[in-house]
Amino acid sequence: MDYSAFTEEAHRLFLTDYSSELNRNGILQPTKNRDPIFPPWLGIEYESMEMDRAKYFLYYTSIHLCLKSWDPKNILNILVVGAGRGRLVDFCNECLNEFNISGTVHVLEVNTCANNLLKQKFDGDSKVVIHEPIAIRTVKEIESAISSNHCDSKLTNLAKTKCVDLFVSELFGSFGDNEFVAEILSASVKLFGKHSESGLPLCTSIPESYTTYICAIHSKTLGKYFKENPSEQLHVLGLPRDTTFLTQIADVYTASCTSRLDNTKHNVIFHRKSGTEDITWTGLAGYFRAKLYGELYIDTRPTAKQNTYFWESAFFPLTNDFTPSCQTVTVSISRICKKVKSKQILDVKYPQLKMWYEWTCPEGTSTHNANGKHHILYL
Numbered sequence: 001m002d003y004s005a006f007t008e009e010a011h012r013l014f015l016t017d018y019s020s021e022l023n024r025n026g027i028l029q030p031t032k033n034r035d036p037i038f039p040p041w042l043g044i045e046y047e048s049m050e051m052d053r054a055k056y057f058l059y060y061t062s063i064h065l066c067l068k069s070w071d072p073k074n075i076l077n078i079l080v081v082g083a084g085r086g087r088l089v090d091f092c093n094e095c096l097n098e099f100n101i102s103g104t105v106h107v108l109e110v111n112t113c114a115n116n117l118l119k120q121k122f123d124g125d126s127k128v129v130i131h132e133p134i135a136i137r138t139v140k141e142i143e144s145a146i147s148s149n150h151c152d153s154k155l156t157n158l159a160k161t162k163c164v165d166l167f168v169s170e171l172f173g174s175f176g177d178n179e180f181v182a183e184i185l186s187a188s189v190k191l192f193g194k195h196s197e198s199g200l201p202l203c204t205s206i207p208e209s210y211t212t213y214i215c216a217i218h219s220k221t222l223g224k225y226f227k228e229n230p231s232e233q234l235h236v237l238g239l240p241r242d243t244t245f246l247t248q249i250a251d252v253y254t255a256s257c258t259s260r261l262d263n264t265k266h267n268v269i270f271h272r273k274s275g276t277e278d279i280t281w282t283g284l285a286g287y288f289r290a291k292l293y294g295e296l297y298i299d300t301r302p303t304a305k306q307n308t309y310f311w312e313s314a315f316f317p318l319t320n321d322f323t324p325s326c327q328t329v330t331v332s333i334s335r336i337c338k339k340v341k342s343k344q345i346l347d348v349k350y351p352q353l354k355m356w357y358e359w360t361c362p363e364g365t366s367t368h369n370a371n372g373k374h375h376i377l378y379l
């Protein structure tokens, strides 16, 4: 299979749409990375997300290729996790019809407003089952909700039959896993995925895996902003025009979307670019690349391969002016995720998980956001 035509088409769409987005809204100002489910997304946020055509083109192509290879003699059960207003549900439904596959598209969406829209949109479509609004956070939470009869019968049945062959979702943040993709999907697979008799998952996930990246940058505009607003929080922003990339865009780690991550420290060795000796590092820009299906990837890195703009740069600010004196600099990033002790279940106002990043630059200096002192993300 030659994937290059799809990749080139996505890049072409990206170039057109990103230029319109910049003309319409300008460069995204720094904002603190927010929690993924509370407060819930607004209609206007879904609208702006849906304008990134390249991302949907790649999702559509992935779903299409995956269903094309499915033997239509077998029933196919799909679960869309975090369906928003239903674009990925449409794609699954269309492809089931195109390839004459019998099956069901189960849909989970925690946001009540989006969930109501989904119910209206797919009312009367026997292939699509919209479940009551619920967040998938931990296996334990859903299992105790089921055993205490707090889940509707459709979801209880899905957990009993564990019949899902294909998971489709779009739960990334700008740094890949800053919106808990691995926790949500690993719990979803455990709860609802088809498994072998020996307990191995037999299901597929679109997306399959992802890699995170960082790059040291200098920007006078961002330097001024973070001098006035000192911060050890993960931010999301558009890089200003005065940004200089001081190092290569280095990969930090690669992870499966459907396995829980260990709390590991990752070291990255940067080679300073020549001619940047006297330049201060303002911070570390963060990106991700995710394998959707086969050799189809979404890629947020600002290179000739970038094919989505909805996820702007993640940004790890550096609190001290740092100008490296050596050719190589080691930076470390840790992602720490822990359970929250909570007696309340099924209420998005009461999180079940907390997660934060800690970063040290260069290694040996003090750690930013140590123990989540300045910024914790909750699910």
Ligand SMILES: C[S@@+](CC[C@H](N)C(=O)[O-])C[C@H]1O[C@@H](n2cnc3c(N)ncnc32)[C@H](O)[C@@H]1O
Pocket: 036, 037, 041, 049, 050, 081, 082, 083, 084, 085, 086, 087, 088, 108, 109, 110, 111, 114, 134, 135, 136, 137, 169, 170, 171, 172, 184
């Ligand atoms: C980035 S949006 C994607 C929307 C949709 N997939 C699309 O393509 O338009 C993520 C959606 O997932 C929902 N969501 C996030 N975490 C969730 C969870 N743990 N359980 C259920 N829904 C979740 C959010 O409410 C939001 O609507």
